[in-house]
Structures are given as C-alpha cells and as structure tokens.
Amino acid sequence: MASVTYRNVTKRWGDVTAVRNLSIEIPDGEFLVFVGPSGCGKSTSLRMLAGLEEITEGEILIGDRVVNNVAPKDRDIAMVFQSYALYPHMTVYDNMAFGLRLRRTPKQVIDERVREVAASLGIEQLLDRRPRQLSGGQRQRVAVGRAIVREPAVFLLDEPLSNLDAKLRVEARAFISKLHQRLGTTFIYVTHDQTEAMTMGQRIAVLRAGELMQIDSPSNLYDHPSNVFVAGFIGSPAMNFFDNVDLFEEGGKMWVDTGYFRLEVPEARYDLYRPHMGKQLTFGIRPEAISHPNYQPADIRPSLIEANVDVVELMGNEKIVYLEESGKTFLARFDPRADITVGQRTGAVFNMASMHLFDQETEQALQ
Amino acid sequence: MKRPDVPHIMRQGRLIPWFYLLPALAILTIYVVYPTVRTFYVSLRNEDSSGWAGDTCNDDETCFGVLENYHKVFTEDTAGAKNVTSLYNTARWLVIVVPGTVILGLLFAMITDRVRYTAAAKAIIFMPMAISFVGAALIWGFVYDSDEKVGLLNAFLVRLGFDARNWLGLAPPSGTFLLTVIAVWVWTGFTMTLLAAAIKSIPGEVIEASRVDGANEFQLFFRIILPQIMPTVAVVMTTMTINTLKMFDIVWVMGGRDTDVIATRMVSELTESRDFGMAAAIAVVLILLTIPVMVYNVRRFTIEEARR
Numbered sequence: 001m002a003s004v005t006y007r008n009v010t011k012r013w014g015d016v017t018a019v020r021n022l023s024i025e026i027p028d029g030e031f032l033v034f035v036g037p038s039g040c041g042k043s044t045s046l047r048m049l050a051g052l053e054e055i056t057e058g059e060i061l062i063g064d065r066v067v068n069n070v071a072p073k074d075r076d077i078a079m080v081f082q083s084y085a086l087y088p089h090m091t092v093y094d095n096m097a098f099g100l101r102l103r104r105t106p107k108q109v110i111d112e113r114v115r116e117v118a119a120s121l122g123i124e125q126l127l128d129r130r131p132r133q134l135s136g137g138q139r140q141r142v143a144v145g146r147a148i149v150r151e152p153a154v155f156l157l158d159e160p161l162s163n164l165d166a167k168l169r170v171e172a173r174a175f176i177s178k179l180h181q182r183l184g185t186t187f188i189y190v191t192h193d194q195t196e197a198m199t200m201g202q203r204i205a206v207l208r209a210g211e212l213m214q215i216d217s218p219s220n221l222y223d224h225p226s227n228v229f230v231a232g233f234i235g236s237p238a239m240n241f242f243d244n245v246d247l248f249e250e251g252g253k254m255w256v257d258t259g260y261f262r263l264e265v266p267e268a269r270y271d272l273y274r275p276h277m278g279k280q281l282t283f284g285i286r287p288e289a290i291s292h293p294n295y296q297p298a299d300i301r302p303s304l305i306e307a308n309v310d311v312v313e314l315m316g317n318e319k320i321v322y323l324e325e326s327g328k329t330f331l332a333r334f335d336p337r338a339d340i341t342v343g344q345r346t347g348a349v350f351n352m353a354s355m356h357l358f359d360q361e362t363e364q365a366l367q
Numbered sequence: 368m369k370r371p372d373v374p375h376i377m378r379q380g381r382l383i384p385w386f387y388l389l390p391a392l393a394i395l396t397i398y399v400v401y402p403t404v405r406t407f408y409v410s411l412r413n414e415d416s417s418g419w420a421g422d423t424c425n426d427d428e429t430c431f432g433v434l435e436n437y438h439k440v441f442t443e444d445t446a447g448a449k450n451v452t453s454l455y456n457t458a459r460w461l462v463i464v465v466p467g468t469v470i471l472g473l474l475f476a477m478i479t480d481r482v483r484y485t486a487a488a489k490a491i492i493f494m495p496m497a498i499s500f501v502g503a504a505l506i507w508g509f510v511y512d513s514d515e516k517v518g519l520l521n522a523f524l525v526r527l528g529f530d531a532r533n534w535l536g537l538a539p540p541s542g543t544f545l546l547t548v549i550a551v552w553v554w555t556g557f558t559m560t561l562l563a564a565a566i567k568s569i570p571g572e573v574i575e576a577s578r579v580d581g582a583n584e585f586q587l588f589f590r591i592i593l594p595q596i597m598p599t600v601a602v603v604m605t606t607m608t609i610n611t612l613k614m615f616d617i618v619w620v621m622g623g624r625d626t627d628v629i630a631t632r633m634v635s636e637l638t639e640s641r642d643f644g645m646a647a648a649i650a651v652v653l654i655l656l657t658i659p660v661m662v663y664n665v666r667r668f669t670i671e672e673a674r675r
Contacts, residue, residue, distance in 0.1 A: 078580075082572070
C-alpha cells in the first residue's frame, strides 16, 4: 500500500514532449484513472511510474521514495498490460507464480497464494493451461491474477479492457471495481474510454497532448468541466457547443443569444457571468439538458426554443434527436414517448441550470 | 491422413494432381534420386568400378565383401588415408562449431540490440558471411602464419614475449580447433541474424511484464526469451549441423592430412587416389549422417505448421 506522487514530471523524446509538467498526488488506496485521446501521454505517464520509461524532468514518488532511478522490479508495483503480455511458454500457474519465484518466495507460500488468487478470480480450473488455450476474457483474468498474486503496493492497468468485446468489457469493469474495493490498494488505470473512466475512477485525470486538463471526481468532471476539452470529452453523446454567443442583460434578466435562439440565464449565475460580458464566449449544454416540452423534468430552469428534427435515433430508453436550426446541428435526449417526426419542427426545452459558458480564447470555463 | 475440407468444386480426383507434380518429380528423379542410387551402387564397387569392392581383399584380412569400402571408411587410418581421423575431426567440428555459432549468435543478437548503432553492428558481424570460405581461409592464413612478420597471432605472441609457433602444423585436435574458429567467425553472423529476428518477434509487453515481475537481465534471457525462441534455436542448430557436416573449403585450403574431415577425405579419394568406390562410400556415410538431422528439421516444420 502506498501513495503515488507525480512532481512536475516531463517526458520528452527529442523534440516531442509526451508529458508536460505533470503534478498529481494520488493518496493511498485511490482508484485513479488517466483518460484522454490517443497520444495524450496517459500511457507514458503510467509507464514512467512503472519504470518502463525514463523520466526526463521531475520526480515520481511511490510512498515517500523517489523512484526515478529505481528499477521496475524494485518499485513494488504490478502491471496489467493491454495485450495481457502473458508468458506464452508457461502455464497459467507458472505465469502467476513467476514473480513470486523470482523473489524466492517459499514454494508452499507460492502455491497457496496462486491457488487462492485463482479461486478468487474463478480461474482455478485453468491453472494447467497455456495462454494460447484461453479466451480473451480468461487471459485478462490471468493477467490480473498475475498482478495481484504479488500483493504490490500499487497496481497499474494499461487499457486492460480494450481487447475485450463489449459485453465482457462491462463485466470486467465491475470485476475490477470490486477487486479494488476488496484489495484496497492504489489502482492507477489508463484508458481512452471515458465510460470506463467514469464508471471506475474515484478520481479522473483528463490529459490532452501531454497536459493535465483537469483532475477531479467523475461527477465534478461531468457537472463542472473546467474547460472546453473536458466538457467535450466526458459524456456521450458529447456536449453541444455554440461559439461566439452573445451574453447580455435586458429587462432585468440575463440572456444568451446563440445566433439561432435566445436563452434565459438563471439568476444564480448573474454575478458570475456579468464580468465576462463582451468577451468571446462559447455556450455549452449537454444533450440530456434538452428535453421535449411534454416530457420535461420537474426541477429544471426551462427555456423553450423551436428547431427542425433532422435525425431521430430510438435507443429504447430514450430518443437521441439531432435538432437543426439555420444550419447548426445539436443533439438532444428526448423521452422515448416524445411524438416527433423527421422534417417537422419541434419545441425543445433547455434546462439552463446545467448550462456552461467558456471563454472562447482560453477555452476555460467561467466558474 | 485426414482429407482436408476442400470445397467440392475444387476436388480434382486422384489422377490430376500427379500431372501437376510430374515436372517436379521428373527433375528430382534425374538430379536427385538417380545420382543417389548410383552413388550407393558405386560405393559397393572397387576403385574404377571394374569389380566389387571386396574383390581385391587379401585372404588374411577381415573383408566385408561388397561393403569393404565402408569397412575401410570406419577402420583405415594410414598416412595417406586418415579415414578414422577424419570422422573424429568432423565430430570435433560439430562439437565446437554448432554450439559456438549458436551461443555467440545469441550473445551478439542480445548485445547488438542494446547498442546505439544496431544496424551497423549487425552488418559488421554479418559481413564474413559475404566472404567465400576460401577467402576466409586465406585471410585466416595470414592470422595463423608461422612467420611472426606475417602471422597476426604470432606477432601478438612475440610482442608479449612468447615464441612464434607453426599453428597450422599442430597435431589434432589443436589444428582442427584453429580451423573451426574460422567457421565460427564466418557463420556467427548468420545465426545472429536468425536469432535476432526471433528475439524481435517476442512482444515488447511480454519483456516489460517480466521486468515488472522482477526479472533481471539473466532471468529475462533464460526464463523468458530463450524458451520462446527455442523453435528457432532448434532450426539454427540443425542447419549448422548440416553445414558443419558438409564443411570442406576451409579444411581443403588450410589443413593437412591430420585435419581432414569427411568431405575433404571424400574429395581426396576422388581427385588424388582416384578411388571412386571409396569416394562414393564416404559420400553415402555423409548422407546417412545428415538424414536424421533433416528428418528432425522436417518434423519440426510440420509440427510448427500444424500449430498455426
């Protein structure tokens, strides 16, 4: 068990900066997720912690110890790789026992630990098989088993679910979350999938092009994204953005004019937004904050507009509606009972309590 | 053998496939099967094929009849025809060259991967492969020359205060050892290239996983890398075994009678003694020695194929 600290960590390959001045403190026992699009430096950040990449600048600490120059084997970590990286020439048992054997753990202890972990993961019947004879889901469990059997202080997982099919992935998500609860060890998890990040992470670090965009709890990231990137990256379907909106006061009320329609800003935001009037602003609103007038939730700050129905995707539990107004398309999540037809005009209610405004120049949220 | 699932439209009956095979079979018959059978026949005959091999036997000596030539191959060891010595020398070649090239090849494959100019380093180590064995023998002739003004090895020894020696005049096994060094020098580039390719094919994450698991460089090599490249090591070893059994050029150019191997013995019988029966018998022995290695190689290949 150990905390992990990134202190001004930078990774460069020649002229390319993969990670820029990353500072994060991960308390003991936390499940932290690094998320971001490919090439954002999330895997590199994890690999530096594992000791598989050198740190160009800054320090990484595991517990109180700076590990910059400590070999991977001496860092008291275990890692689950995207490809699982099982040893193909060894049985499942030997795969799991390998790390313990290298540490000269007594045979009997190894046997107990391997069997206990295998039982807890439901893979005890596979112990004599080779990786080649296992399904993707089984391999993934063996890879996790190989990591936990060593009882490391920190667990590193590098996109461990991306090679699984959709159904298995949902199962594996729950399985890893439970595992974290059971072990209580620090977990650091890398994924490009914001759903995985949201469902598993206690805190999520969103990276873009080597820079930390925001680190916070899933609900805070979702409700209070601190910039346009995080707002657009977290949540699916993604948040709708309207650039160059006009923020003004009229008749004692504050309004946002997107150029297509005009929406009323809740009073609670007046003081926050007033200093930013006249700036170039981006207005953001999530699809679920736009509902059909007949099925609007009770506790919202409604602001009604009209738009054309472009596309309707019935998901069963909801309708994803592509609304269009003067060439601008935006998404809404309507109640499945909403009676709408493609090509018609429909009313749409914006819940302005969950509106977002961003400074268009800095891309930072006004908050 | 189980008939593979071939779509009906592609089935060809029993006869048609043989027609496709006919050209290849004809060529193989003319150039492989016939010479092999003919060689075996000649090996049972006397020096100019005018009679059977046992015809000239003296009554007071053991005679193997038509197999007399084989009898000589395994027992005769006169100053002019060191058959037994050549068998021992070939064994020495195998013991030194096969493990030597494989171990050095592995070592270089691992090391060159870690240096800065991997490609250049590999090219240099591979370079001797581009030189013919005769050329290599001449180059090493200068290394081993008995005159310290010419011989590199003697020059070093004299500089260090030792006496120059006539290296190539040394009695076996030392002379043979000096020759095998040349073969190792030439072939290590070949084994390195094949083994390096096999090592490269191991996924990087597997290597990383073993590092995180706690393996040091030795454990990484012996417990992760080596077991995974064993199929390639086996192929390289069998290939090198066959190459070494056939070794001729270096010994022919540099060696004397004492360093003869099977192949040089065979050519001596042919070109110097003009004993076709003996030459053929030695050739058959050489073929018989390579056959088990070939069979092993083909078997391995079939197993590998079946695994896919």
